[in-house]
Amino acid sequence: MAKVTMNVNGKSRSAEAEGRTLLVDWLREGLRLTGTHVGCDTSQCGACVVHVNGDPVKACSVLAQELDGAEVTTIEGMANADGSLGTVQQAFQDYHGLQCGFCTPGMVMAASALLKENPQPSEAEVRHYLEGNICRCTGYHNIVKAVMAASGQQVEPVAAE
Amino acid sequence: MYDFELVKPKTLREAVAALQAEDAQALGGGQTLLPTMKARLAMAEQFVALSGIDEIKGVCLDDDGRICIGGGTTHATVARECAESYPALASLAGRIGDPAVRNRGTIGGSIANNDPSACYPAGALGSNATIMAEGPNGTREIAADDFFLGMFTTALEEGEIVSEVKFPVPERARYEKFIQPASRFPLVAAFVAKFSDGVRVAITGASSSGVFRWTEAEEALSADWSPDAVKGLTAPDAGEMISDLHGDGAYRAHLVKVMTARAVAAA
CATH class of the missing domain: 3.30.465.10 (Uridine Diphospho-n-acetylenolpyruvylglucosamine Reductase; domain 3)
Structure with a gap:
């Protein structure tokens, strides 16, 4: 076991980690930040996406000890300072971009990473960027609409609807 | 995943030294190795993380x-x-x-x-x-x-x-892959590269011996850099291709031709 310290959502946080402890387990069990979900645990579904030093990564496929000293943002860090929903979160609510909500933390983290890199993505770019995030409820259309809305663009009826 | 000791060298020399330990293995980005370790298909007493170098x-x-x-x-x-x-x-x-x-x-x-x-x-x-x-x-x-x-x-x-x-940077090149929809890995993919002294064609996903150079296509494309030059060729031997539930050997052999021609067309 080793003590691992990261800056999580703007605060310095520490917890113990074994060699094998994954970032997602360190966040959920070490810090009790259970907003980040474990879906497939094989880096396919994207429910565990968080930002590490600004970039989205799958927290189920990174070791906590490797990230000692890193800056991490989780879904708990996405709300505004007054506790109201952040832009991407609000858009997911407005456009019904979720049903069961299990994939939503990863979707929001991936979508906000996309908008940082590409503030006005096309619908095709949104769909391509989210290819590592799986949703089994919505059929993706409302998620794509939410991301388009969060980028300040007009939300058109999407293809195949 | 079984537990292990994680070593985090800061320099290449430290990493090489750490790998001299008995039962030590290098860990790159971990996007393949960590899932493999979770499935208990890979294990070592010590992993040497290369991400800090x-x-x-x-x-x-x-x-x-x-x-x-x-x-x-x-x-x-x-x-x-x-x-x-x-x-x-x-x-x-x-x-x-x-x-x-x-x-x-x-x-x-x-x-x-x-x-x-x-x-x-x-x-x-x-x-x-x-x-x-x-x-x-x-x-x-x-x-x-x-x-x-x-x-x-x-x-x-x-x-x-x-x-x-x-x-080395070729004059023209392109990678085209036919994706296996579940894994997103290539079912078959072709990398074509045209250098001043000839063409190279590398195929992945297809052969049971891993990545290989498709020399017949290299010769044909060196003489005539066009998708049609590939279409006239005989596909690689289906018996040497991977055959699984996603595609049998004959299907993969056919895809080798298709993806090579597409790569040339897009290069």
């Missing part, structure tokens, strides 16, 4: 005009930094996995693993790249032609690390 990260140009990519460079970095200098390679890197995977997975890890369906082995073999391997006895240069020895097998010795991969 700055000297094997980044892209530069050497005196011969080759693009030199540090073994610890992520796919996302290659996609970004080679977009102008080697667009075909940047495009290959930018289509591996998904954005989150590309922020962790590295070129050195992909090449050292030599998954028969991985993208980078085709890019390295098709580009006639040189792989730099760092080990206890110093640095070795290994031509891509001598590096990929079969499914999950390379010329790397025990304890060696891919420190850098050097890519």
Whole structure:
């Protein structure tokens, strides 16, 4: 076991980690930040996406000890300072971009990473960027609409609807 | 996943030394190795994380005009930094996995693993790249032609690390892959590269012996750089292709032709 310290959502946080402890387990069990979900645990579904030093990564496929000293943002860090929903979160609510909500933390983290890199993505770019995030409820259309809305663009009826 | 001790060297020399320990294994970006360890298909007492070694990260140009990519460079970095200098390679890197995977997975890890369906082995073999391997006895240069020895097998010795991969830049090149929809790995993919002295064609995903050069297509394309030159060829022997529930050998052999022609058309 080793003590691992990261800056999580703007605060310095520490917890113990074994060699094998994954970032997602360190966040959920070490810090009790259970907003980040474990879906497939094989880096396919994207429910565990968080930002590490600004970039989205799958927290189920990174070791906590490797990230000692890193800056991490989780879904708990996405709300505004007054506790109201952040832009991407609000858009997911407005456009019904979720049903069961299990994939939503990863979707929001991936979508906000996309908008940082590409503030006005096309619908095709949104769909391509989210290819590592799986949703089994919505059929993706409302998620794509939410991301388009969060980028300040007009939300058109999407293809195949 | 069984527990292990994680070592985090800061320099290549420290990493090579750490790998001398009994039952020690290198850990690159972990996007393949960690899922494999979770499935208990891989295990060591000690893993040596390469992610903290700055000297094997980044892209530069050497005196011969080759693009030199540090073994610890992520796919996302290659996609970004080679977009102008080697667009075909940047495009290959930018289509591996998904954005989150590309922020962790590295070129050195992909090449050292030599998954028969991985993208980078085709890019390295098709580009006639040189792989730099760092080990206890110093640095070795290994031509891509001598590096990929079969499914999950390379010329790397025990304890060696891919420190850098050097890519000559072709006049024209392109990577085209036919994606297996569930895994997103290529079912079959072709990397074509036209150099002043000839054409190279590397195929991944298809053969049960891993990435290979399709020499018949190289000869045909060296004489006539066009998709039609490929269409007239006989497909590789279906018996040597991977045959599984996603596609049998004959289907993969056919795809080899299709993807090579598409790559030439798009180059």
